[in-house]
Amino acid sequence: MLVVVTVLISRTMLTSRRKLLLAALQTLRRTPERGLNGQNRNATLSVSPRVCLHDVFTNIIVEGLEPGTPVTLRAAVRDDRMREVTSHAHYVASEKGTVKVSHDVSMGGSYTGVFPPGLLTTLRPAPGTFKYLRFTNKDVTSPIQVQFSLYEDHLPIEAHYPESSRSQPARPIASCWTERHLVGPGVRRIPVREGRIRGTLFLPPGPGPFPGVIDTFGGIGGLVETRSALLASRGFASLALAYFNYDDLPKTIGQFKLEYFEEAVEYLLAQPEVIPDRCGFISVSLSGFLGLACSSWMEKIKAVVTIGGLPFFAFARVTYKEKEYFGTSFDQRHLITMENGEVHARGHFSKFFEYEPSNVVPVEQADEETHFLMVGGEQDFWDCHKGLDVIQRRLSKHGRSDKLQTILYPGVGHIVEVPYSIHVLTSWQGDIWGNSKKQDGRAGFPTFWGGDPHSTCVAQVHLWNEMRSFLLHHVRDRSIWYQNLIEERVTTQKMHETQNLSERSRLE
Numbered sequence: 047m048l049v050v051v052t053v054l055i056s057r058t059m060l061t062s063r064r065k066l067l068l069a070a071l072q073t074l075r076r077t078p079e080r081g082l083n084g085q086n087r088n089a090t091l092s093v094s095p096r097v098c099l100h101d102v103f104t105n106i107i108v109e110g111l112e113p114g115t116p117v118t119l120r121a122a123v124r125d126d127r128m129r130e131v132t133s134h135a136h137y138v139a140s141e142k143g144t145v146k147v148s149h150d151v152s153m154g155g156s157y158t159g160v161f162p163p164g165l166l167t168t169l170r171p172a173p174g175t176f177k178y179l180r181f182t183n184k185d186v187t188s189p190i191q192v193q194f195s196l197y198e199d200h201l202p203i204e205a206h207y208p209e210s211s212r213s214q215p216a217r218p219i220a221s222c223w224t225e226r227h228l229v230g231p232g233v234r235r236i237p238v239r240e241g242r243i244r245g246t247l248f249l250p251p252g253p254g255p256f257p258g259v260i261d262t263f264g265g266i267g268g269l270v271e272t273r274s275a276l277l278a279s280r281g282f283a284s285l286a287l288a289y290f291n292y293d294d295l296p297k298t299i300g301q302f303k304l305e306y307f308e309e310a311v312e313y314l315l316a317q318p319e320v321i322p323d324r325c326g327f328i329s330v331s332l333s334g335f336l337g338l339a340c341s342s343w344m345e346k347i348k349a350v351v352t353i354g355g356l357p358f359f360a361f362a363r364v365t366y367k368e369k370e371y372f373g374t375s376f377d378q379r380h381l382i383t384m385e386n387g388e389v390h391a392r393g394h395f396s397k398f399f400e401y402e403p404s405n406v407v408p409v410e411q412a413d414e415e416t417h418f419l420m421v422g423g424e425q426d427f428w429d430c431h432k433g434l435d436v437i438q439r440r441l442s443k444h445g446r447s448d449k450l451q452t453i454l455y456p457g458v459g460h461i462v463e464v465p466y467s468i469h470v471l472t473s474w475q476g477d478i479w480g481n482s483k484k485q486d487g488r489a490g491f492p493t494f495w496g497g498d499p500h501s502t503c504v505a506q507v508h509l510w511n512e513m514r515s516f517l518l519h520h521v522r523d524r525s526i527w528y529q530n531l532i533e534e535r536v537t538t539q540k541m542h543e544t545q546n547l548s549e550r551s552r553l554e
Contacts, residue, residue, distance in 0.1 A: 085112045089143075091119075091196045091220035099279055100190065100226045101465040101510060103163065106147040108196055108220070111139035118155065118197040118216075119147070120206060121165040122172070123181070123190060131169040131181050131468065133157075136200040154200060157499060166192070167503045169468045173207045178492050180266070180473035186275040187235060189225035196220040226466075228272055230279030235271075238285065243310050244295055245287040246271050247317070248278035254319035255528065256283040257326065257521035260310055260347075264331025264354070265299075265475060267291030273328070276464050280514060283320045285310060289333070291476075299332070304366035307340045315346060323527040324348040324415075326517045329355055331460065334430065338407040338418075338437075339364060339371075345413040349520035351513050353421045354460045357433035357440075358406045371405060381491070388472055388494040390427035409437060410444035415524065418450045419516045421509060423458030427496040430460060453512065455505040459497025465506045469499040 089110040095102065111117065120134040135152040137145045148162045156168035171179045183190050195218040197205075205216040229235065232251025238244065246269065250256055259277060261284050263270040274286035287310050290296050315322045326349035329337025334355010341347040343366060359373040381389040409418065418441075422431025434452045441447050455462070461470040475493040522528055 086110070086115060086198060086219050089196060089220050091194060091222050093194060093222055093224045096223070097189075097225045098227065099230055100228050100276055100467075101280075101507075102226075103466070104166065104224060104226075105162070106165065106194060108137075108139070108145035109143065111143040111145070113139055113141045113143050115139040115143075115198065116153075116200050117145060118199065118201045119145070119165060120195045120197065120203075120218075121169060122193045122195070122206075123169060125179075125181055126184050129175050129179055130172040131175070131179070132172045132203060132206070133165050133168045133170065134201070134203050134206075135164060155203075159500075161500055161503075163466050163503055164499065165194070166466050167469050167499045173204055176474075178472055178474035180470060181468050182270070183228065183272065186228040186271045189227045192224045192226065194222050194224070228275040228279070233275065233278045235275070238313070239293075240313055241309055242306050243287070243313055244293045245269060245285055245310070246274065247314070248274045248284045248286065249317075249319050250278050250281050250283065254283065255321045255531070256281060256319055257517060257525075258283045258314045258317070258320040259285070259326040259328060259517060259521070260307070260314060261286050261328045262289060262330065262333040262336065264333055267476060272467075273464055277514075282514075282517065283314070283317065285314045289336070299362045301363045301365065302336060304336075304340055304343070304364065307336065308344055311340075311344060311346055321522060321525050321528050324521055324525055326351065326521045328513075329353070331355060331428075331430070332361070334433075335359055335373075335407055336364075338409055339366070341416050341418075342407060342409050342411045343367075345416075348413065348416050348524070349419070349517050350416065351419045351421070351516065353462050353509070354423065354426060354428070354430045355420070355433065356430055357436040373405065384494060388492045390494045390496070392427045392429055392496075394429070406436060406440060409440060410446055412449075415520075416449065417516070417520050419453070419513065420450065421453045421455070421462065423455050423460060423462065423497055423502075423505070425457060425496040425498070425501075426460045427494050428460050451516070453509065455501065455508075457498050457501025458505045459502065460495040461497075462502065462505050462509055465510045466503065467506060469497065469502045470495055471497065471499075 089108060092107050094105050116138050118134055118136055122130055122132045124130050133156040135155040135157060137150055137152060139145055149160060151160055152158050157164040171177050197216050197218055201216050208215045234249040236247040238247050259282050261274045267290050269286060269288040269292050271286045274284035277284040288295060290299055311325060314320060314325055324346055327337045327341055327347050328351045330353045334352040335358060337350050337352055341350045359371045362373045364371040380394045381391055383389050420434050420437060422434050424431060431454055434454060438450060438452065441450050472492060472494050474488060474490055476490040
């Protein structure tokens with residue numbers, strides 16, 4: 047009897063499930079699927095170039111739509127840990143049934159107006175992802191794969207994430223992928239663990255010799271290879287140099303020994319593929335004063351680029367050849383907390399820029415051939431852009447104002463990365479002092495950097511070209527060693543041509 051009851055119950059359950067399934071199928075037949083309007087089934091979405099280096103502009107075109115159709119274009123990328131960032135924009139198909147992102151107006155979404163690279167530069171953490179995630183591609187040898195999708199109607203970003211909207215996810219009517227590479231064909235990536243040096247050397251294809259650059263980042267710490275990889279793809283030998291919170295290096299920034307950077311310079315210039323008599327130094331944010339300091343006392347550094355860097359020793363004790371330089375103290379209680387909990391330091395450093403502090407880096411001591419390119423954003427909420435005037439006054443006082451080029455970008459915040467990178471408005475700043483309180487299990491604090499995506503994108507492209515021209519001129523073109531090499535090659539080439547002509551005349 048027990049067995050019979052069990053069978054009867056099972057049959058009843060199966061019958062109920064069949065009824066529910068049939069009802070669901072009938073409902074689906076009556077309800078048209080989102081994004082599958084028959085009139086737009088032939089729509090196509092294309093990007094060109096589909097495979098390119100990261101500093102190349104990507105053109106996005108939609109064709110085959112019904113004129114006047116409202117559509118949403120969406121981009122999505124996942125990092126090494128499968129965390130997603132996404133963006134979207136609302137467009138209306140033209141009379142020809144097209145959307146051309148290069149000159150059509152976005153009506154809403156992640157950006158508005160005409161903004162051709164907007165889908166790339168306005169990427170933000172997807173719903174359900176840590177909101178202060180800063181997208182990085184730690185494995186620079188793998189391309190950044192971007193998925194572009196096309197949807198009917200003007201949809202909110204939540205429509206693509208059912209777990210956040212509790213609804214059926216929108217279905218695209220067209221999609222495509224693009225690969226954006228940081229490492230170009232033939233570029234060599236060489237991990238470096240020589241003496242105290244920790245980093246990665248990137249060499250362009252071929253024997254060289256190439257202009258060499260030391261490449262450092264700021265308070266993000268660790269080893270960031272993005273810019274060095276792309277520089278090597280454009281003809282520079284670039285050493286991405288870690289200086290704290292990496293491998294066996296110090297975890298925090300209590301002290302910097304400049305001999306570490308000097309050792310890195312000597313290592314770079316000793317490579318057979320590198321021009322050996324001079325190099326460049328790129329410094330960002332926290333490392334800004336380190337780049338200035340190294341160039342002031344290391345004569346082989348002839349070209350210095352600082353992006354959002356401070357002009358004075360800051361936050362740490364700096365030592366070089368048994369001399370000590372004490373950085374400007376920074377009390378985290380001076381951080382300004384916004385209503386949403388994000389912090390910045392706008393106004394805190396202003397007092398240091400109104401006069402020349404005693405611990406300004408003595409850039410006037412740099413070699414006569416050393417030149418500086420200092421860059422800042424007007425909307426930098428950490429006030430680093432105000433340091434441009436400090437260095438300008440210092441060099442002018444010593445009759446060396448011609449050694450400095452400054453660029454102040456309107457609408458740009460603290461962070462300017464390689465072309466078509468994501469605009470970093472906010473991110474989580476880790477604990478670089480070793481005394482930050484934990485929030486949600488993370489040491490550090492949410493940080494507001496400032497700027498807007500459009501202005502930042504323009505600055506990225508402009509600075510990339512200016513910086514490379516600056517480095518080429520002062521590291522390669524003004525190198526006596528390199529000029530002698532070129533003259534030797536020209537002389538040898540002419541000699542071979544003369545010998546060939548003589549040989550032909552003799553045979554004739």
